[in-house]
Amino acid sequence: MTSTLLLVITASVMTAVADWAGWHYVWRHENVTAEQEPNKHSAVSIFFSYYLPFMPSLAVLLGPAKLGLYNQGFATVSTTILFAVLAVVTGGVAASAWSLGQKELTEKESRKLIDKENSLPSHALSHLKWTTGMLITCSMFWIFLLVR
Secondary structure (H helix, E strand, O other): OHHHHHHHHHHHHHHHHHHHHHHHHOHHHOOOOOOOOOOOOOHHHHHHHHHHHHHHHHHHHHOOOOOOOOOHHHHHHHHHHHHHHHHHHHHHHHHHHHHHHHHHHHOHHHHHHOOOOOOOOHHHHHHHHHHHHHHHHHHHHHHHHHHO
16 A cells, blocks of 8 residues: 555645646736736635645545545545546646647737737747646546556
């Protein structure tokens, strides 16, 4: 169970770091003009970015292999559900980011014709690929834990 705990903690940390990087480098600059400050985190985004990724670690820690607060059946069901939720959430956010990046590329010339700016500034777009790649990696890690 120690190896499972280590894998779950690794996936949790990877997901929180990927969410932080995506927010810090890309998404807080979405639809912001030069005179505005970057967007602020909402309570919902803080929950999904920093609390939800650590719930599977907590579920493993509180289970019978470590603290024994509940039985193996509950531990198995709770971690399976949380692994699936995190795989879907991180995969969905990655797919959404990839789709926005593709949209920005395909509509680049059209926006020039009507003098409309991108929804993301160029410095944020330059970070979109690697932050999306981090989320894809996290999603694959959660899927691995789910099928393991």
